Amino acid sequence: MxxxxxxxxxxxxxxxxxxxxxxxxxxxxxxxxxxxxxxxxxxxxxxxxxxxxxxxxxxxxxxxxxxxxxxxxxxVEKSSMISGTAANRAEIRRLVSWFDTQFYGDIVAPLLHERMIKRLVHRAAPDAKMLREAMKAALQHLDYTDYLLDHRHWLGGATMTLADLAAAAQISVADYLGGIDWKGHEATAGWYRGFKSRPSFQPLLAERMEVISPPAHYAVHDF
Amino acid sequence: MxxxxxxxxxxxxxxxxxxxxxxxxxxxxxxxxxxxxxxxxxxxxxxxxxxxxxxxxxxxxxxxxxxxxxxxxxxVEKSSMISGTAANRAEIRRLVSWFDTQFYGDIVAPLLHERMIKRLVHRAAPDAKMLREAMKAALQHLDYTDYLLDHRHWLGGATMTLADLAAAAQISVADYLGGIDWKGHEATAGWYRGFKSRPSFQPLLAERMEVISPPAHYAVHDF
Incomplete structure (x- = not known):
């Protein structure tokens, strides 16, 4: 196993x-x-x-x-998540790298540092300026996912791919840590709402990190 | 084209x-x-x-x-660089990520910032402490490549793979910027010496970045 x-x-x-x-x-x-x-x-x-x-x-x-x-x-052949032509697959991998590097670096890494590491390791309060900057960056990133979803059914193209999984993974951690303001980002919110109802997502939404509570909307499907 | x-x-x-x-x-x-x-x-x-x-x-x-x-x-089928079993391919990709993220973050990124960006953009002198730390990190990283090469003919396994190309790419930039002390790292030096004689490497070794000169040994095959 x-x-x-x-x-x-x-x-x-x-x-x-x-x-x-x-x-x-x-x-x-x-x-x-x-x-x-x-x-x-x-x-x-x-x-x-x-x-x-x-x-x-x-x-x-x-x-x-x-x-x-x-x-x-x-x-594992089932549910290919890097699919399509070589050019499609390159676009999926570009977006995975975008979420793993840019979204993570701009938003999730500072949120984890301020709200989790400082609490668990340093017993210190988060820096309000760093939190504000991460939340501001999140708005710009959601503009980009809105833009992608205006042109495509899923982030990486016509079907669900690893780009969507990478995005949902990063966004869900940012959302848990209170870093996402969903107002005005209807395209991304609609996509994420659909994602939250998938069976693969349920175990993640049910889990809690010790001493850190998510906002009330975090695990709600119709947020 | x-x-x-x-x-x-x-x-x-x-x-x-x-x-x-x-x-x-x-x-x-x-x-x-x-x-x-x-x-x-x-x-x-x-x-x-x-x-x-x-x-x-x-x-x-x-x-x-x-x-x-x-x-x-x-x-392009010729010269497969992510080859072997799925487990072999995972090990190659792990090492590419190691060099692209760890080696780059610990060594190449600070060297580029101190010796290139500061010179070209900020017109400022490099910070000696940052340079020392990057060079110290390089020694630890070369210990790791020495260790890998003690157990394998190439970094990713029995044949040359993308792991070797990723490593040579990062090491060559660090070497250009004077960040590598080759003394005491014979396994990695031997591997790199072989690499330097490959036709694919010649255009890189011949190029120069404006206003930044490499050390004398940089383009020498038998350094």
């Missing part, structure tokens, strides 16, 4: 979990807090980051969220 | 150029300085980063270095 090392608010682990859910791959969760830099975890992944997947029976170890997604895309 | 938007010290463009060289794909270089945030370039890539590849005749636009590499891996 696959084991997935993660913590509830890791957006990269959420992307992998959405993919595994859509493909119907079973796994068990192993809680890992990468900021503790546990020796046994660093032995598995010298980069010290979640997610990591291990199948001890088969002596398999998968590290890096994109390498993990490509692995299951190659080995 | 493909056009590759890049600047001489962009490590991600170098990775793509090494791949195109190994696969025998022709392209012309278009000089882009992403720190100038040119409007026409931001229209092609809202992330504002090199490399971008365009084929105007075929109306194709490829953005993000990994998406570009996967595209040519899928469309």
């Amino acid at each position: 696959w084991q997935l090392y993660q913590f509830p608010l890791c957006p990269f682990s959420r992307k992998v979990r959405l993919l595994l859910g859509e493909k119907g791959v079973g796994y068990e969760l192993v809680r890992e807090s990468p900021w503790q830099r546990r020796d046994e975890f660093l032995d598995m992944n010298p980069a010290g980051q979640t997610p990591v997947m291990a199948d001890p029976d088969k002596n398999l170890l998968l590290v890096d969220s994109m390498a993990i997604c490509e692995y299951f895309e190659e080995t | 493909w056009q590759l938007y890049q600047f001489p010290l962009c490590p991600f463009s170098r990775k793509v150029r090494l791949l195109l060289g190994e696969k025998g794909v022709g392209y012309e270089l278009v000089r882009e300085s992403p720190w100038q945030r040119r409007d026409e370039f931001l229209d092609m890539n809202p992330a504002g980063q090199t490399p971008v590849m365009a084929d105007p005749d075929k109306n194709l636009l490829l953005v993000d270095s990994m998406a570009i590499c996967e595209y040519f891996e899928e469309t």
Whole structure:
């Protein structure tokens, strides 16, 4: 059985979990807090980051969220999430990188630092200026997803792809941490509403990170 | 004909150029300085980063270095660089991500900022402490590549893969900027020496970034 090392608010682990859910791959969760830099975890992944997947029976170890997604895309035929022509697939991968790097760097990383790491590790209050900047960046990013959804049925094209899973993963963590103001972003809100009703998303919405509560609308389907 | 938007010290463009060289794909270089945030370039890539590849005749636009590499891996059979079993391919992609994220973040990004951006944009001197920290990080990273090469013929396994190209791309920029002390890292130095003699590497070694000179050993094959 696959084991997935993660913590509830890791957006990269959420992307992998959405993919595994859509493909119907079973796994068990192993809680890992990468900021503790546990020796046994660093032995598995010298980069010290979640997610990591291990199948001890088969002596398999998968590290890096994109390498993990490509692995299951190659080995599990059901629900292809990097689909279409080579140019379509390049566009899907561009968007995954956009959400994993730009959206994460501008919004999710500062929110996690201010609202989670400072609370759990430094016992310090969040910096209001940093929070404001992350929320402002979120508005610009939602303008971009609105723009994409004005031209396409899903973010990466005509069908649901890994671009949607990567976006939903990042947005859901930002939303949990109170970083998303949904007013005026109807296209993205409509897309996200549909996403929230998918079976693959239910386990994520039900989970809570200790001592950090999400806003009331977080797990509501019709927010 | 493909056009590759890049600047001489962009490590991600170098990775793509090494791949195109190994696969025998022709392209012309278009000089882009992403720190100038040119409007026409931001229209092609809202992330504002090199490399971008365009084929105007075929109306194709490829953005993000990994998406570009996967595209040519899928469309050009010659010299497969993400090869082997699904597990082998996952290990290759893990290492590409390691060099693109960890090696770049710890070493190449601070060197580029201190030695290139400060000179070209801010007209300021580099911060000696930042340079020392990047060079110290480089020693630890070369310990890791030494370790990998003690167990494998190439970084990603038995054959040359995209992991080697990603590593050589990052290391070559760090070396150009004087960030690499080769003493005591014989395994990695031997691997890099072999790499420097490949035809795909020659155009990169011959190029110079304006106003920034590399150390004397940079382009020497037997350094």
